[in-house]
Amino acid sequence: MATRSDLRRARRASLVALIAALIAALVAARPAAACPDGGLELAIMTSRFTVAPVAGDRLGLDLWSRGISAAWGCGELRHQLVTIELEAPDAGDDAGQILRVGGYRAEVPLGAAALAFGLHLVVRWGDVTRFATPTIAVRVAPTPAVRLRAELTAGGAYLLAYDPAPRRLTEDLALDASAAWPAAAATRGEVRLRARRYTLAATARRDLTVTAGLGLALGARAGVRALPGFLGVAARVGDDPALLLVAEFAYGVAGP
């Protein structure tokens, strides 16, 4: 059985390897190929409300929100900076919230796919603070009309934490996956999957949410991509099973 120091050693080794890979990718990448606007995307805010329509003894709101974020670069490497993210699986519970402050992600194209990896710099996980938790994502476009995406966020892996009860690397995980068709259309069909394995405020949460709905680009124009959104219905199984309504809204622009 692994001891606490073994877990710490393994965690630090994996995080150091991830950071080394990140630096290596940044150094090895050639300068971004010229593109008209530098591929700049600026998002002011993105919010996802997952609501249980009928009130029970819980508020019934699973809230995820991201503040200002910017992405740039095209060709060999694409960068993304995120200022702040809030995730509240049960928004009525003060102690059961996750706050991520500062984040960086690098995306490297690999043919018809792209691989992204990055770090959340400071994470307030319930009532403990962690530093440098990793995330890894892959995006695949098997045909121009289809886009598949998967992202793994490992909240239990960190470089340093003020945590009296260290987590294992396989805890506090979230896996997001999505498929969109036709991917480039202003209105498209989307299927999403979100699996979580969290321990927040001493409460375990294991659930799987499958969502189907329409991705929208309400006010999008050529050269200005604004108001992308999503409306759908979802089913959650596991802890706290429910039928849900999902509304996501992203307010931002692409290109100067």
Place this chain on the structure above:
Amino acid sequence: MRRGSLLVVVAAVMGIVGGAAAPARADEPRGGSIVAIGSGPAPRITGALAARVGASGGGCRLRIGGWFGRVTAELVLSCAGVDTDDGHHDSLVLTGPSVGWLPIANPWFQLGVRGGLLAGTISGTRTAVAPCAGKDCAATPRDVDVDVHGFALALGATAQLALGARRGGRFTLWADLDAQLARFQFADAVVTGRITQLTIGIGYGHAF
């Protein structure tokens, strides 16, 4: 039907009918931005929520966003002072995205309907015995922050009157009428209700 709901419905119907009668013009602005603040009378709170909190003092609203053609997108923050059933004065703040449709998108005047999802709190301070790190402070009453979390589906109408040039930077007078169908998680129960709020304010933005 209560007066607040009636006002929202009348404003929405007027907007839709007015828009249907007003075909788009070639010289309509393609869009515009706005940063706006406003205030208004105390909101009207009804439903089970009214038994927990009552509006006191005025309401306020902050809007940041803009419109593209006939579609609007804004980040909205609305606030109000409330008196709680245990005799305290707390703040009700809800914030979140709002999207709308402008049946009338005239360069000088816009009228539209709007819907949004807002999340927020009823927050205040209470005097309570709270744990602390010091040796002798565990039994000392202190002020502690108390938050009641909740969210709301906000439906409403917005009217805007431009005070400046057709293009470029200009000031705007605006009025919002909102009905927020809210749900809050108090310590003992989940409570729902409706908050009807009228806000009038001024904004500044660029039309393009």
